[in-house]
Amino acid sequence: MSLPNILLGLIKEPKSGYDIKQTFEQVLHYFWNSDLAQIYPALKKLEQDGLATIQMAEPDKGPAKKLYKRTPKGTRQLRAWLQQGPQLNTERLHYLTQVFFLDEIPPAERIKFFTSLHQYFKQQLSELIEVEKNWRSQDSRYPDKLPDKDQATQFTLRLGLAKIKAIIDWCESCLQTLRNKHQQAN
Amino acid sequence: MSLPNILLGLIKEPKSGYDIKQTFEQVLHYFWNSDLAQIYPALKKLEQDGLATIQMAEPDKGPAKKLYKRTPKGTRQLRAWLQQGPQLNTERLHYLTQVFFLDEIPPAERIKFFTSLHQYFKQQLSELIEVEKNWRSQDSRYPDKLPDKDQATQFTLRLGLAKIKAIIDWCESCLQTLRNKHQQAN
DNA sequence: GGCCCCATGTAATGGGTTACATGATTGC
DNA sequence: GCAATCATGTAACCCATTACATGGGGCC
Numbered sequence: 363m364s365l366p367n368i369l370l371g372l373i374k375e376p377k378s379g380y381d382i383k384q385t386f387e388q389v390l391h392y393f394w395n396s397d398l399a400q401i402y403p404a405l406k407k408l409e410q411d412g413l414a415t416i417q418m419a420e421p422d423k424g425p426a427k428k429l430y431k432r433t434p435k436g437t438r439q440l441r442a443w444l445q446q447g448p449q450l451n452t453e454r455l456h457y458l459t460q461v462f463f464l465d466e467i468p469p470a471e472r473i474k475f476f477t478s479l480h481q482y483f484k485q486q487l488s489e490l491i492e493v494e495k496n497w498r499s500q501d502s503r504y505p506d507k508l509p510d511k512d513q514a515t516q517f518t519l520r521l522g523l524a525k526i527k528a529i530i531d532w533c534e535s536c537l538q539t540l541r542n543k544h545q546q547a548n
Numbered sequence: 549m550s551l552p553n554i555l556l557g558l559i560k561e562p563k564s565g566y567d568i569k570q571t572f573e574q575v576l577h578y579f580w581n582s583d584l585a586q587i588y589p590a591l592k593k594l595e596q597d598g599l600a601t602i603q604m605a606e607p608d609k610g611p612a613k614k615l616y617k618r619t620p621k622g623t624r625q626l627r628a629w630l631q632q633g634p635q636l637n638t639e640r641l642h643y644l645t646q647v648f649f650l651d652e653i654p655p656a657e658r659i660k661f662f663t664s665l666h667q668y669f670k671q672q673l674s675e676l677i678e679v680e681k682n683w684r685s686q687d688s689r690y691p692d693k694l695p696d697k698d699q700a701t702q703f704t705l706r707l708g709l710a711k712i713k714a715i716i717d718w719c720e721s722c723l724q725t726l727r728n729k730h731q732q733a734n
Numbered sequence: 735g736g737c738c739c740c741a742t743g744t745a746a747t748g749g750g751t752t753a754c755a756t757g758a759t760t761g762c
Numbered sequence: 763g764c765a766a767t768c769a770t771g772t773a774a775c776c777c778a779t780t781a782c783a784t785g786g787g788g789c790c
Contacts (some may be wrong), residue, residue: 364642365749371649380769390648393641400750402771425758425769437652444653448665449642455579456550456635461703462576463557465696466623467630479634506725510651513725517647521718528714532707539692539699551777566741586778588743611741611786 365396365404366413367443370436376417376429379405389515392490392522405430413439469544473537480533487526494519551582551590552599553629556622562603562615565591575701578676578708591616599625655730659723666719673712680705 368390372382379401386395396404405428408414413436417429432440457479464472497519498504501512508516554576558568565587572581582590591614594600599622603615618626643665650658683705684690687698694702 363749364640364645368645368649371645371652378769379771390645391638393639393644395638395640397751398770399752399772406771421768427769440649441653444646444649444661445657448646448661448668450668451640451642452577452581453579453639453641454550454581454637455639456637458579458704458707459550459554459557459576460630460634461707462700463554463626463630464700464703466557467627471631475630475634482634482636513729514648514650517650517718517722518644520721521644521647521715524714524718525711528710529707532703532710535706536703543699549777564741565743583779584742585744585780592743607740609787610739613741 364394364449365400366408367440368394368396369401369404369408369430370413370432370440373414373430373432373436376419376431378419378427378429380427392486393518408432408436412436469540473540473544476533476537476540480530480537483526483529483533487523487530490519490522490526494523549629550580550635551586552594553626554580554582555587555590555594555616556599556618556626559594559600559616559618559622562605562617564605564613564615566613578672579704594618594622598622655726659726659730662719662723662726666716666723669712669715669719673709673716676705676708676712680709 369382372385377385379398382401382405383396383398405414408430409416412433414430414432417431419427419429421427460475464475467475497516501508503509503512505516555568558571563571565584568587568591569582569584591600594616595602598619600616600618603617605613605615607613646661650661653661683702687694689695689698691702
């Protein structure tokens with residue numbers, strides 16, 4: 363039930379399906395992603411339900427675009443979603459289920475597994491740190507005096523940073539535990 | 549692709565679909581859940597693919613049970629899944645997408661939203677702390693000298709605790725920011 | 735008698751991914 | 763000429779949720 367509401371959130375200003383996909387990849391991809399094959403039909407349905415209107419645009423370069431914009435009814439629907447409180451679905455952490463069965467492979471492989479996890483999240487962290495650095499240098503209001511929309515975005519960034527840091531610490535502590543045991547065995 | 553492998557992991561010792569559902573709810577539910585309607589067909593398929601065998605059990609009380617146990621081929625498949633490295637799918641955090649659009653509702657409602665989040669994760673944390681406390685008091689080997697299987701389980705518990713603590717801190721810092729702004733406006 | 739727990743399943747629906755199909759423009 | 767990017771879509775498939783269906787046993 364989230365995708366239609368996310369789309370409504372994004373089309374406060376007119377946007378095409380392609381534009382929306384860009385936004386997913388550049389901004390939201392740490393906690394959400396959707397493919398074009400899912401976005402196009404979902405936008406069509408919003409229009410059919412009277413939650414969005416279409417406006418054609420013929421840019422100087424490139425093919426024609428369908429720009430979707432939310433209607434007042436769409437805005438009401440978006441607010442209702444937010445006002446009904448946080449949607450707390452059980453997350454599916456594939457890699458954690460793997461950790462749960464990690465005793466099924468030899469100790470050296472377990473270390474490899476955690477090293478790989480560690481690398482991945484280190485990379486994610488450095489990306490987020492970069493995002494924050496740029497934002498800070500480009501907007502003097504960062505972090506305490508941002509306008510509401512930016513503040514909401516910043517909240518998501520703050521959680522991303524905190525969670526990834528926690529995961530990295532966890533990787534390191536697990537690696538330490540695994541290495542201690544591995545050496546004792548030799 | 550994870551569910552079949554998770555089931556293989558769980559049926560090292562013979563288990564019924566119903567038993568597995570219990571395990572999900574009691575142990576794995578912080579990072580995975582599956583319904584019986586998904587488990588039964590998935591187990592059937594494992595048997596058809598030669599990854600598990602069925603053995604009937606007629607307990608003294610209650611109806612007959614189908615006990616599934618993994619075959620050597622099943623074990624190989626499980627190990628292959630673990631050895632191919634961590635499966636890092638983009639998580640879908642519904643509540644974070646809501647935070648991203650939180651400026652669409654009035655400040656008082658935003659505070660309500662975060663308060664509700666805060667409560668939920670406080671509850672989750674106290675459950676996990678309880679789990680850890682019981683484990684510590686019932687096994688003198690906790691936390692450093694656990695056998696491999698328990699160590700793997702403990703790794704997942706450690707991440708759960710660390711992540712939930714990070715989320716709670718984040719909730720509190722966002723609430724602080726929101727309250728400051730809210731008061732200035734009055 | 736009614737409710738909850740044990741135990742197994744199917745059917746319908748919804749959400750998400752991958753593959754396929756089309757066509758214009760930009761840059762090398 | 764070829765690859766990449768812009769732009770829109772459909773079809774097939776897989777995964778997950780909800781609803782439906784059945785039946786025995788224990789407890790109040």
